[in-house]
Amino acid sequence: MSTALAVTSHDHMLAPPDRHTPGAHVFTPPQEQSLEAALAETHALLEQHGYLVAVYPATLPTPYLHRLHTIRALLESQRIALMPVALPPLATGVLVRQLRQLSLCDFTPGVLGAAARLLTHYLYAGAVLNSVAKLDRVPVSLGSHAKSWMPGAQFAVLAAPTPELVRLGGEGAPGLTGPQFATHLTVATGQLATDWVTGTLGPRWQVGEVHEAYLPEDSPAWWGTGKLVEFVAAIPDVSVLYQLVSSVRRDECHWCGLELIGDRCAFCAAPAPPVTPAPAPPASSAGAASTALSHTAPSYAPTAQQFDGSHGQEPAPDRDTGAGHDRDRDRDRDTDLGPDRDPDTDAGPGSGSSSGSGPGLDPDAGTGAHAAHGSGSPNGSGAATGAASASAPETSPASRTGEAPVVADPRGIRR
Numbered sequence: 001m002s003t004a005l006a007v008t009s010h011d012h013m014l015a016p017p018d019r020h021t022p023g024a025h026v027f028t029p030p031q032e033q034s035l036e037a038a039l040a041e042t043h044a045l046l047e048q049h050g051y052l053v054a055v056y057p058a059t060l061p062t063p064y065l066h067r068l069h070t071i072r073a074l075l076e077s078q079r080i081a082l083m084p085v086a087l088p089p090l091a092t093g094v095l096v097r098q099l100r101q102l103s104l105c106d107f108t109p110g111v112l113g114a115a116a117r118l119l120t121h122y123l124y125a126g127a128v129l130n131s132v133a134k135l136d137r138v139p140v141s142l143g144s145h146a147k148s149w150m151p152g153a154q155f156a157v158l159a160a161p162t163p164e165l166v167r168l169g170g171e172g173a174p175g176l177t178g179p180q181f182a183t184h185l186t187v188a189t190g191q192l193a194t195d196w197v198t199g200t201l202g203p204r205w206q207v208g209e210v211h212e213a214y215l216p217e218d219s220p221a222w223w224g225t226g227k228l229v230e231f232v233a234a235i236p237d238v239s240v241l242y243q244l245v246s247s248v249r250r251d252e253c254h255w256c257g258l259e260l261i262g263d264r265c266a267f268c269a270a271p272a273p274p275v276t277p278a279p280a281p282p283a284s285s286a287g288a289a290s291t292a293l294s295h296t297a298p299s300y301a302p303t304a305q306q307f308d309g310s311h312g313q314e315p316a317p318d319r320d321t322g323a324g325h326d327r328d329r330d331r332d333r334d335t336d337l338g339p340d341r342d343p344d345t346d347a348g349p350g351s352g353s354s355s356g357s358g359p360g361l362d363p364d365a366g367t368g369a370h371a372a373h374g375s376g377s378p379n380g381s382g383a384a385t386g387a388a389s390a391s392a393p394e395t396s397p398a399s400r401t402g403e404a405p406v407v408a409d410p411r412g413i414r415r
Contacts, residue, residue, distance in 0.1 A: 001052060002049045002051075002103070002105075002113065003050070003051040003052070003053055003103055003109045003112050003346045004024075004025060004045050004048070004049035004051070004053070005022075005024040005025065005052075005053050005054075005055065005096065005099055005100055005103060005204060006024055006025040006026070006045070006052055006053070006054040006063060007024050007025070007026055007027070007054070007055055007056065007096055008026070008027050008029075008054075008056040008057075008068075009026070009061060009089075009216070009217070009218070010026055011089060011093060011216035011217055011404070012024075012055070012089075012092050012096050012216075013026065013093070014093045014094065014096070014097045014186070014213055015211075015213075016097065016100065017021075017028055017097070017101070017236060020104065021097070021101050022043065022100055022103060022104070023100070024096060024100060024104060025045060025052075026069070026383075027054070027064075027067075029067075030063050030066075031063070031069040034266075035067070035070065035071075035391050038067065038071055038412075039071060039074060039075065042075065042080070043072050046075070046079055046080070048080065050109070051079045051080075051081070051109035051113075051267075052079065052080045052081070053081045053083060053099070053109070053112060053113045053116070053266070054068060054080065054081065054082050054083065054093065055083045055116055055395045056068070056084055057085060057086075057087070057089065057092050057095050057218070058082070058083070058085060058086040059218070059222065060084070061220075068082055069082070069225070070096070073138070076098055078256050078266070078267050079109075079267065080269050081113040081266040083116045083266060085116065085117075085208075086120075087120060087123065087125055087159070087160055088125050088126075088127070088137075088159055088160070088219065088220040088222055088223070088230060088232075089141045089216035089217075089219045089230075090125065090186065090188050090215075090216055090219065090230045090231075090250045091123050091125035091159075091160060091231050093213070093216065094123060094232045094234045095116065095119055095120060095123060098119055098234065098235070098241055099112065099115065099119075099174055101238040101241060102114070102115060102238065102241055102242065102245065104238075105238075105242050107245065108258065108259045109267070110253065110258030110259040110260045110261075110265060110266055110267060111245065111250065111260070111405070113193045113266030113267060114149070114253075114260050114262045114265075114266045115261070116260065116266070117262055117266075118244070118245060118248065118261065119216060119241070119244075119245075120160065121161050121162070122179075122181075122234070122235055122244070123160055123161065123232060123233070123234050124158065124160065124161065124162075124178065124179050124205075124232065124233040124234075124263055125158070125159050125160045125184070125230075125231070125232045125233075126156065126157050126158040126176060126230075126232075127155070127156075127159075127223050127227060127229060127230040127231065128154060128155070128156055128157075128168070128194055128196055128197060128229045128231075129155050129157055129223060129224075129225055130153065130154055130155075130192055130194060130225060130228070131153070131155075131224075131225050132155050132157065132165065132224070132228040133224070134224030134225060135157065135223060137159055137222065137223070137224075138157055138159055138163040138164075139163060139165075140157075140165060141165075143178070151168065154168040154169070154192075154194065154196070155167055156168055156176055156196070156201070157223075158176045158177070162177065163338070164176050164177060168196060175200075175204055176200075176201070177205060177207065178205035178206075178233070179233055181235065181240075182208055182235070182236075182237075182240075182350050183205065183207050183233040183234055183235060183236070184207060184208050184209045184210070184211060184233070184234065184236040185197075185198075185201075185202050185207040185209070185210045185231060185232070185233050186210075186211045186212075186231065186232045186233075186234070187210060187211070187212055187213065187229065187230070188212075188213045188214060188215040188216070188219070188229070188230045188231070189212075189215065189217065189229050190215045190226055190228045190229060190230070191225060191226050191227045191228070192227040192228050192229050192370075194229055196229075197229050197231050197297040198210055203273075205290060208236070209236070215230060221350075226295075242307070242311060245261070248261040248262070249261070251272050251273055253265040253267075253268065253270050253272075254273055255268045255270035256268045256270070260272060266309075270352065276380050280357070292330060298327070301394070333382060349413055379393055
């Protein structure tokens with residue numbers, strides 16, 4: 001199913017670059033055609049091609065604009081795209097010619113309709129004017145307005161893609177910013193006699209060819225004066241245009257289902273779906289494990305040098321754990337002995353057991369008071385003292401419940 005193109009003026013139908021480029025349908029103004037005839041004509045186009053893209057200037061008269069919207073509404077068809085463009089009249093014709101060339105390619109109707117907005121950024125449209133006093137399409141400074149009244153003054157104005165205005169005169173006059181890609185120049189001469197476009201602008205912009213065209217009827221009103229020379233530099237090669245449109249990301253319209261490029265659909269004006277960022281790839285198991293180890297490893301972990309035999313090797317523990325306990329027991333016992341006691345002959349005060357006897361006691365002594373509190377001999381000692389010292393550290397005598405402090409002297413007399 002193909003896509004037909006339509007315009008609102010014969011001035012927008014420029015000569016085709018080759019015999020293969022198709023034409024475009026021209027709507028008739030509402031004052032010259034009835035609504036019934038316009039509906040029948042448009043319905044026949046839809047039946048023949050399937051889709052219709054109508055390109056018209058943004059300065060189209062209001063009755064004409066109402067006629068286009070009425071036709072689309074009465075036919076109840078979303079297969080008609082109405083595309084307004086804010087370009088000078090000659091540039092609108094050049095844009096339609098590019099769309100006619102692209103209509104032979106394999107683009108869908110939604111892409112071809114949206115290409116009208118894309119290609120406007122690659123058109124360098126301007127004019128040479130003798131006055132900018134009535135120019136309201138491009139910002140004009142007060143000084144330029146004043147210079148417009150000087151005899152013989154001429155101005156070079158660029159309306160698209162970026163507005164610019166320079167005053168011509170002298171060899172050091174600044175020029176307009178030109179395209180950075182290969183273009184052909186289309187020129188339409190009005191009532192101003194000047195060769196600045198073909199003699200100066202063309203070589204400066206390095207255009208390939210220069211084509212003559214008729215000045216559109218709407219150009220004097222658009223530029224504010226009839227003394228002008230209008231020009232447009234555009235891409236002429238259809239293969240370059242095809243690559244340019246094909247390089248743009250395509251989306252599917254969520255309302256009508258057509259393909260689109262840009263920010264909205266050309267047929268139903270629905271906005272393009274938002275671009276969702278791609279999810280971050282999941283971290284690998286090895287990377288996750290290394291990350292976990294880096295966070296959980298203690299900062300006090302020993303290094304290999306600390307366990308090296310030649311640098312600070314840790315002391316080995318005692319092989320005989322019983323010997324270690326004996327040393328601890330002797331150290332605790334020494335702290336409880338008085339200054340005059342010999343640790344090898346006395347085991348400490350009042351540490352006897354009620355059920356056993358020390359090694360220096362008489363076996364026939366029995367289990368009396370002397371066995372409970374220690375023998376009267378200097379060598380007597382209770383058996384419970386050694387067991388208590390081996391199992392737990394010795395506590396101070398004052399902290400024992402129910403016992404008064406006992407002091408031993410060398411003579412074995414308890415006091």
